[in-house]
Amino acid sequence: MGRSLQAMQDDDMANPAMLWVQEGAALWTRRAGSADKSCADCHGDVGGMAGVAARYPAFAAGLGRPVDLEQRINLCRTDKQKADALADESRELLALAAYVARQSRGRPIAPPDDARLQPFIAAGDALYRRRQGQLNLSCAQCHDDNAGRKLGGATIPQAHPTGYPIYRLEWQGLGSLKRRLRNCLVGMRAEAYGYDAPEYVALELFLLSRARGMTLESPAVRP
Known part of the structure; x- marks a missing residue:
């Protein structure tokens, strides 16, 4: 990332993702669903969310599987607010995710030390290294073997998920990170999974484990 883009990201007055953060602030206190509850009614001031985004995906005991931050928001809507789930990649869902993630900016990424997550992390590791698509490529071939080199004029990153939701x-x-993963699959000429596919959360968990200790930048800006 160049200096000008870094400066845009670090300046809340210039970072375009802050438009979504502002919308998320309004949604945080807006009541929804038949329960007529807002996020604030359960969680109080959003400052209490500091550190939350740095440890997601996390295991949801009621589902018996891990969920990412966007899925957790929708679980709160359906279970607590008795409201319809927000559509994947919808402006409202991304706004709430960005608002919550913003509270963890500057904190270290801290994946949960939860033994229940280990099989899912291992599945994500296997997916990361599996060749896919007509180009017969794996994530690792780009982001490990060729990190730092150029592809189409852009520097290949190491695939650390430090800034999601992200403004590109x-x-x-x-x-979301799911959208970025789908982009990569399409670039490999592989069939993208549906947004609710467990493969995405497994990959997110694996990438989070690789980024342990790195600083969360959400909401970040990238080319």
Whole structure:
């Protein structure tokens, strides 16, 4: 990431993702569903969310599997607010995720030390190294073997998920890590999984484990 982009990310007045954060602040106190509850009614001031995004995905005991931050938000909506789940990549869902994640900016990524997550992390590791698509590529071939080199004029990153939800200039909007993973699959000419596929959360968990201790930048800006 160049200096100008870094400066844009670090300046809340210039970072375009802050538009979603502002919307998330309004949604935090807006009541929804038949329970007529807001996020604030259960969680109080959003400052209490500091550190939360740095440890997601996390295991959801009621489901018997891990969920990412966006899925956790929707679980709160359906279980606590008795409201409809927000659509994947919808502006409202991304706004709430960005608002919550913003509270953890500057904190170290801290994956949960939960033995129940280990099989899912291992599955994510296997997916990361598995060749897929017509190009017969794996995530590792780009992000491990060729990290730092150029692809289409852009530097290949090491795939550390330190800034999601993220504003990409390419998208001219905010997007989740799932959206980025889907982009990679399409680039490999592989069939993208559905948004609710467990493969994405497994990959997110594995990537989070690799980034342990790195600083969370959410909401970040990238090319």
